[in-house]
Amino acid sequence: MRYYAVFLPTLNQEKSQEYRAEHLTFLDEKRREGKIFANGRFPDGAGGLVIYRAGTLEEVEQWVKEDPYIIQGARGFDIHEWEMVTEAILPL
Template structure:
């Protein structure tokens, strides 16, 4: 299993507000299926970040393209494979 950082830059703030609940429901579904490691918004309004778990970039791109924010043009996306390093304190 690999990790992928999906940046979701804001395209249309109005559409983002309109489809927010659909987006959150989608993230809840993906999380319950074990496909999301972490997610959150950028407080400055620039968009958000979702860390997906998947076997390939193509698989994760499929997940991202099903996000209501992407479907409705509220957000664009850019995906990068992420080599996570966990440090213990």
């Protein structure tokens, strides 16, 4: 299983607000299916980030294209395979 970081830059703020509930429902479904590791928005309004778990880039691209934000033109997308590093030492 690999991780893929998907940046969802805002293309249309009004559409982002209009389709937010549908987008969040979509993410909840993918999370229940075990396909999402983490997700969240950028407070500056730039968009959001979803970290998917998948076997291939093609799988993730297919899922992303099913997101209401993408279907409705509210957001764009940029996908990158992500090599997660764990057990980082954080300053106290």
